[in-house]
Amino acid sequence: xxxxxxxxxxxxxxxxxxxxxxxxxxxxxxxxxxxxxxxxxxxxxxxxxxxxxxxxxxxxxxxxxxxxxxxxxxxxxxxxxxxxxxxxxxxxxxxxxxxxxxxxxxxxxxxxxxxxxxxxxxxxxxxxxxxxxxxxxxxxxxxxxxxxxxxxxxxxxxxxxxxxxxxxxxxxxxxxxxxxxxxxxxxxxxxxxxxxxxxxxxxxxxxxxxxxxxxxxxxxx
Amino acid sequence: xxxxxxxxxxxxxxxxxxxxxxxxxxxxxxxxxxxxxxxxxxxxxxxxxxxxxxxxxxxxxxxxxxxxxxxxxxxxxxxxxxxxxxxxxxxxxxxxxxxxxxxxxxxxxxxxxxxxxxxxxxxxxxxxxxxxxxxxxxxxxxxxxxxxxxxxxxxxxxxxxxxxxxxxxxxxxxxxxxxxxxxxxxxxxxxxxxxxxxxxxxxxxxxxxxxxxxxxxxxxx
DNA sequence: TACCCTTTTCATTATTTCCTCACGTTTATG
DNA sequence: CATAAACGTGAGGAAATAATGAAAAGGGTA
Numbered sequence: 001x002x003x004x005x006x007x008x009x010x011x012x013x014x015x016x017x018x019x020x021x022x023x024x025x026x027x028x029x030x031x032x033x034x035x036x037x038x039x040x041x042x043x044x045x046x047x048x049x050x051x052x053x054x055x056x057x058x059x060x061x062x063x064x065x066x067x068x069x070x071x072x073x074x075x076x077x078x079x080x081x082x083x084x085x086x087x088x089x090x091x092x093x094x095x096x097x098x099x100x101x102x103x104x105x106x107x108x109x110x111x112x113x114x115x116x117x118x119x120x121x122x123x124x125x126x127x128x129x130x131x132x133x134x135x136x137x138x139x140x141x142x143x144x145x146x147x148x149x150x151x152x153x154x155x156x157x158x159x160x161x162x163x164x165x166x167x168x169x170x171x172x173x174x175x176x177x178x179x180x181x182x183x184x185x186x187x188x189x190x191x192x193x194x195x196x197x198x199x200x201x202x203x204x205x206x207x208x209x210x211x212x213x214x215x216x217x218x219x220x221x
Numbered sequence: 222x223x224x225x226x227x228x229x230x231x232x233x234x235x236x237x238x239x240x241x242x243x244x245x246x247x248x249x250x251x252x253x254x255x256x257x258x259x260x261x262x263x264x265x266x267x268x269x270x271x272x273x274x275x276x277x278x279x280x281x282x283x284x285x286x287x288x289x290x291x292x293x294x295x296x297x298x299x300x301x302x303x304x305x306x307x308x309x310x311x312x313x314x315x316x317x318x319x320x321x322x323x324x325x326x327x328x329x330x331x332x333x334x335x336x337x338x339x340x341x342x343x344x345x346x347x348x349x350x351x352x353x354x355x356x357x358x359x360x361x362x363x364x365x366x367x368x369x370x371x372x373x374x375x376x377x378x379x380x381x382x383x384x385x386x387x388x389x390x391x392x393x394x395x396x397x398x399x400x401x402x403x404x405x406x407x408x409x410x411x412x413x414x415x416x417x418x419x420x421x422x423x424x425x426x427x428x429x430x431x432x433x434x435x436x437x438x439x440x441x442x
Numbered sequence: 443t444a445c446c447c448t449t450t451t452c453a454t455t456a457t458t459t460c461c462t463c464a465c466g467t468t469t470a471t472g
Numbered sequence: 473c474a475t476a477a478a479c480g481t482g483a484g485g486a487a488a489t490a491a492t493g494a495a496a497a498g499g500g501t502a
Binding site for chain 3: 149150151152183184186187190191213214
């Protein structure tokens with residue numbers, strides 16, 4: 001399922017917003033009219049729907065009501081008009097939130113972040129070409145999913161959360177294996193290898209999981 | 222539990238709003254400062270909290286954050302200021318919605334109605350091809366009913382409500398069997414099997430109830 | 443009690459992940 | 473350039489975890 005379904009007929013606006021959303025780590029599908037949006041929603045669903053009111057064909061309110069018939073997904077309505085009736089209409093149609101054009105993109109992004117946090121508890125960690133969803137325990141490399149094992153995932157999270165910072169081997173080991181572990185420290189390097197094989201373009205020449213000699217490892221985007 | 226906890230220091234405003242809310246059938250408790258509101262929330266909770274920002278003592282943002290530490294109840298923040306920062310602050314603090322003074326009381330009432338509808342009236346959980354009616358305890362897969370046992374139903378609800386989120390096995394077990402259960406944790410995997418046989422197209426290759434090795438399970442639509 | 447249905451247990455198999463170890467490669471240093 | 477220490481690699485097997493099938497236990501009801 002996509003994170004966000006965006007229904008907006010202004011290509012320029014939509015493109016810009018998509019870029020921002022992608023940068024924040026959300027997967028986005030863009031439709032330019034109401035029918036398309038409804039069809040897409042029926043097929044694949046979406047965690048959040050952003051609806052422009054002034055869509056060609058079916059308008060945003062109608063799309064909103066239609067979606068609400070079968071789903072309680074989150075919906076934000078975007079409107080150019082600033083009339084009270086419009087706002088009321090949006091709320092009555094079942095939208096979770098309402099924002100007026102021209103809107104400040106930071107505010108929209110903050111609203112979205114809030115919705116995802118409250119609703120899915122899902123902090124999406126977006127580091128360069130990687131998207132790590134900690135609550136799902138899933139990782140995407142440029143939109144293709146990576147199948148990581150438990151240890152690999154934990155390791156990657158630790159490194160990515162400390163992106164650009166060199167982490168001591170002992171520290172990594174203790175965090176992931178626990179202080180009371182009896183495993184050989186060497187085991188860490190093996191897991192690093194596997195991680196590299198899964199996410200580096202050329203595992204022989206790691207560009208993201210960097211070895212820092214005598215110290216540990218560092219994640220670079 | 223009260224329907225609405227209103228934190229507003231302006232008595233006149235509060236009185237008016239209370240009247241309207243009562244007229245719409247909500248039970249309301251009114252506090253005039255942050256401390257009082259927090260104490261009341263701790264004691265009795267509330268389905269929705271309406272917070273004025275400019276409260277004597279602790280301000281609305283702080284109250285909001287404090288409540289969010291322990292609860293995901295709905296929160297609306299009311300502010301006289303109209304600055305972007307204020308709005309962002311509200312969203313970041315974890316409010317569900319934000320309204321500016323002077324507000325149109327109809328709009329506020331509509332927002333409230335929307336929140337209650339979405340949040341407490343949504344007995345029907347619609348997740349992809351599944352429709353779960355929690356009060357009737359019935360489940361439909363593409364309009365054909367599934368006959369689930371009690372445990373299967375509870376398990377499915379838990380997974381579906383947390384769609385897309387990987388749930389720890391222990392957590393699942395504790396939620397469904399209770400903390401004081403003496404059953405073998407193994408019994409969970411057996412029920413997972415039953416569930417898969419009833420709702421997966423190919424139970425051998427589960428597409429919806431996903432195993433996350435070493436962690437637990439995740440529902441995907 | 444006998445029946446039916448649900449739930450649990452248990453033993454077994456299947457699968458995935460993890461660890462170790464030996465050996466090869468790279469790096470820092472004198 | 474030689475050397476030692478640190479790191480990387482590959483493979484086999486151990487260990488951990490899940491899935492399965494069958495059977496027993498429990499609970500409600502006629």
